[in-house]
Amino acid sequence: MADALPLRIFLASPGDLPDERASVRACVDEHNARCRGESNVTYEIVGWERARGTARRPQEAINELIGESHFLVALFKGSWGSESGGPWGYTSGSEEELFTGLLELGRTEQPMRDVWVAFLKHPAPAERIVKLREQMSRHHAMMYESIADMRDLKTKLTERLEAWKALAGSKIPRHVDLLPSSGKDVLRAANLRLRGEKLIDLGQAEAGRANLREAAAMGGPAEHLAYARSMARYGELNEAYAATQRAIEHFISAASHLHSPLAAEAFAAQAGVxxxxxxxxxxxxxxxxxxxxxxxxxxxxxxxxxxxxxxxxxxxxxxxxxxxxxxxxxxxxxxxxxSEDHLNVCQSLVNLARLEVGVGDLETAASHADEVVSTLRGTPPSALHANAEVLAAQVRLRQGRPDEGVPYAERALSLNRQIASRRGEAISLLLLAQCCRAAGMGRKAGEHARACLEVNRAMGNKEGEQRAQWLLDQLDE
Known part of the structure; x- marks a missing residue:
């Protein structure tokens, strides 16, 4: 494995298992010592105590730590734990940690590779523990272990650590069908959201929006906001606004914490509409x-x-x-x-470049635009990528080099069509028509202007229609 840093195992459990948690840590330490010099795969245990201090809901910081982990071990015995106050109505912090791990397991870009659940023997386990185990057994949702005692825990965990070595170098996303105690189908909603976003990225806009619509119907704020973003890009602004309002209502009703990043994103998304x-x-x-x-x-x-x-x-x-x-x-x-967030530095440079265009400093704007385009070339299509190509074309048009702007505008058009952004498509078509007109390619300019007019009509964008029609009138003259 190229990365010899320890693989992180998040340890989730209710508060009645201090001895078992200590045993898990000792077992991992023993495994690392035993394999030292034989394998570069080692592990480290992390838990809620490693979460960064925050003024928001503590469980959110814990969930972010899970998002940085490669494996999750969930232990249940007698106690279920107390409510965590999340938007999905989880009835304990350990339950939220388990389902957060399962969500991460289904995300290709996240490091989570496997989730291991162990039920330790207890004469009278909480009812919700019994129901979770029965559901996993009945639907064969995922593998779990029955643990008789501390020695059994150590033996089975050691076997699991050995098996995880094979997963160290790569990840295969897995989607698990399991319901939390609230009955809300959190995993299905999240998986539909991820599938919908990926389908749109792959150019299958209708299928992607259908998945996002279904995810929003059963999901929470994250699903409503994903659907809102897709509808806003498509030009369906009333539907996008309604979806952002449904997300906001989670926080208005105190179903989720108001002072949180997700609440801020919901209000900001509505502001975007x-x-x-x-x-x-x-x-x-x-x-x-x-x-x-x-x-x-x-x-x-x-x-x-x-x-x-x-x-x-x-x-x-x-x-x-x-x-x-x-x-x-x-x-x-x-x-x-x-914070060395290099990709989003590009977003800031795009914004500042547009500002420089507005005040007439085209040289600085071109420098920013070229840096962004060269950084993003070869990356997967995104709105940022499309915006950078638009910006580069606009700067060249204003500099009196419209023929050089045409290829940038063409790439922007292709990118916006692939990510299903009708608004971006309309902007790219208008820009392409302007560049072609200025470069003396009247016939192509007319084709792009008419296409721009049709896209804006489909969106009900009167201002966009007027701009496209004005350009057509100029071409006719």
Whole structure:
């Protein structure tokens, strides 16, 4: 294995198992000592005590630690534990940790490779423990172990550690069919969301949106926001707004903590829809309030804060408040450079480049745009990638080099079609028509302008229709 760092095992259990937790840690230490010099696969145990301090719901920080782990061991004996206060209605922290691990298991890009559940012998286990075990047995949802005593725990865990060596170098995503005690089908909803987003990325927009729609019908805030983003990109702004409102209602009703990154993202997503509806002043107020929900000292919250600062800067820029826009963009860029978030540094550079275009500093704008395009070339298609290509084409058009802008606009059009962004498609078509017109390719310019008109009509975007029609009129003259 290329990476010789220890593989992380998150240890989840209710509070009645201190001796068993100690036994698991000792077993892992013994395994590492026994294999030293024979194998470069070692393990380290992490648990709730390793979670970073945060002002938000503690379980969220614990869940992020699970997201950084390669394996999860869940132990149940007599006690089920106390409620964690999450949006899915989990009835214990250990249950939420188990299902968070199962969610991570199904995500290709996450390190989680396997989840091992062990039921330790107890004369009267909690009813929910009995039901979980019965469900796993009845539906064959996943393998679990029955543990007789401490010696049995050590023997079976050692066998598991040996088996996990084969999973050290690669990951095969697995989707598990299991219901939490709340009865909400969290795993199916999340899997539909992931499948829908991937289908859209692969250019299967209709199938992807169908999956996201079903996920939102049974899911929570994350599923509502994923559906809202897809509908906003497609130009269905009323449906997108309604989906963001359903996400917000989780926090209004106190089903989830209001001061949390997910709540901030829900309000920011609604502000994004308001921006697309031309209600930038309303969006600015919503975004400013969303920032107050975040703890600036929390690493994950800082990422969400930067995304909101991006949107805030764009809203200020649209109404001409350029200094406020620059301030928001620069705050996000500074934070991203500090945390070495290289991909999202590109987002900040795109935003600042657009600002420079607005004030006429085309040389600086071109420098930012070229850096972003060269960084993102060869990466999977994304909205950021498409926006960078649009920006590079716009700068060349303004510099009087429209023929050089055409290839960038063509790539932007292809990317936006692949990620099913009709708004991005309309922008790319208009830009492509403008570049072709300026480069003396009138026939192609007309084709792109007519296509732009049709896309904007389908979205009900009157402003976009007017721009496309104006360009067609100019071409006719």
């Amino acid at each position: 308001l921006r697309r509806q031309g209600r930038d002043v309303d969006a600015i107020g919503r975004l400013d309030q969303a920032l107050t929900l975040l703890d600036e000292n929390d690493a994950y919250a800082q990422k969400v804060r930067c995304r909101i600062l991006d949107d805030l800067g764009l809203a200020h820029q649209r109404i001409g408040e350029l200094e406020l826009a620059r301030r928001a963009f620069q705050k996000a860029l500074d934070a991203r450079r500090s």
